[in-house]
Amino acid sequence: MRRLAWLVLLLFPLLAMARVEIHQFDDPAKEARYKRLIEELRCLVCQNQNLADSNAELAQDMRRITYEMVARGESDEKVIAFMVERYGEFVLYRPPFQTSTAMLWIGPFIILGVAVLLLLLFIRRRAKEKAQSLTAEDHLRARQLLDDQQT
Amino acid sequence: MKARFLVPLGVFLVLVVLLGVGLTLDPRDVPSVLIDKKASEFSLRDLFDPDKTVDSASMKGKVWLVNVWGTWCPECWREHEFLLYLAKQERVPIVGIDWRDDDAEAKKFLQEKGNPFIAVGVDPQSDAVMDLGVYGAPETFLIDKQGVIRKKHKGAMTLQVWRDEFKPLIEKLEKS
Numbered sequence: 001m002r003r004l005a006w007l008v009l010l011l012f013p014l015l016a017m018a019r020v021e022i023h024q025f026d027d028p029a030k031e032a033r034y035k036r037l038i039e040e041l042r043c044l045v046c047q048n049q050n051l052a053d054s055n056a057e058l059a060q061d062m063r064r065i066t067y068e069m070v071a072r073g074e075s076d077e078k079v080i081a082f083m084v085e086r087y088g089e090f091v092l093y094r095p096p097f098q099t100s101t102a103m104l105w106i107g108p109f110i111i112l113g114v115a116v117l118l119l120l121l122f123i124r125r126r127a128k129e130k131a132q133s134l135t136a137e138d139h140l141r142a143r144q145l146l147d148d149q150q151t
Numbered sequence: 152m153k154a155r156f157l158v159p160l161g162v163f164l165v166l167v168v169l170l171g172v173g174l175t176l177d178p179r180d181v182p183s184v185l186i187d188k189k190a191s192e193f194s195l196r197d198l199f200d201p202d203k204t205v206d207s208a209s210m211k212g213k214v215w216l217v218n219v220w221g222t223w224c225p226e227c228w229r230e231h232e233f234l235l236y237l238a239k240q241e242r243v244p245i246v247g248i249d250w251r252d253d254d255a256e257a258k259k260f261l262q263e264k265g266n267p268f269i270a271v272g273v274d275p276q277s278d279a280v281m282d283l284g285v286y287g288a289p290e291t292f293l294i295d296k297q298g299v300i301r302k303k304h305k306g307a308m309t310l311q312v313w314r315d316e317f318k319p320l321i322e323k324l325e326k327s
Contacts, residue, residue: 061278
């Protein structure tokens with residue numbers, strides 16, 4: 001019984017996440033496109049969220065516009081162009097590859113390349129340092145230590 | 152060999168510089184793509200007369216300001232006095248866009264505090280607001296005689312912004 005109560009309690013936060021408005025589509029393909037679009041577009045108010053996740057009022061209106069355009073049968077490109085015209089490329093969660101965003105896309109690979117290079121250099125230098133063989137003195141000391149252990 | 156121990160210090164210093172620069176940048180500041188582009192026309196219901204509309208087309212040939220505001224926005228309250236000054240002393244035509252607001256609240260606000268706007272259009276669904284690329288209030292746009300957006304200011308309009316950025320530009324645009 002207690003367990004059930006906990007279960008019910010834990011489900012509550014999920015209810016609070018429920019989306020405010022519901023958009024009806026006559027065509028499941030359009031609904032899929034709408035869903036993909038609002039995942040790809042950024043909410044300008046809470047900038048680390050996309051339109052799908054944001055409850056900001058502006059995001060609601062941007063979802064509405066997206067819905068209306070998709071329902072009218074406009075292409076994805078049209079919807080994206082509409083948003084970019086107004087809010088710039090910042091509105092895209094996945095920025096296009098161009099000179100201003102080049103570092104964004106290839107930066108991580110450059111860092112990875114440098115890291116791999118450094119690792120290789122390190123390994124090669126380690127390999128060159130030969131393991132020194134033990135001297136007779138070392139053997140003697142080792143023997144003594146082991147004997148001490150046994151007694 | 153000693154220099155090796157300086158490597159972490161060097162990395163640390165570079166990080167400090169990068170993070171320091173990061174602190175001076177405002178990540179919320181999205182550069183507007185609409186500067187020097189033609190402002191899209193709007194036609195909004197008049198706040199004070201539901202039978203009339205407020206149209207951007209009627210401002211053709213004038214240098215004017217669009218101010219996006221709402222009674223829900225605290226910065227707009229702060230800015231209001233300065234807008235009144237602009238309207239009265241500087242005689243700039245300002246068209247207000249009352250964004251996602253309650254009509255009665257907005258009317259009460261303007262009646263009590265004074266109305267700096269030559270007209271106020273209501274935008275309950277962000278239509279005009281989205282066309283202007285607005286994502287927060289208040290925002291103020293400067294539009295020239297040809298209907299081109301020349302300047303945009305995010306946040307409350309202040310005397311300094313007005314003097315440094317808007318006034319010289321307006322004087323230039325008035326002459327052209």
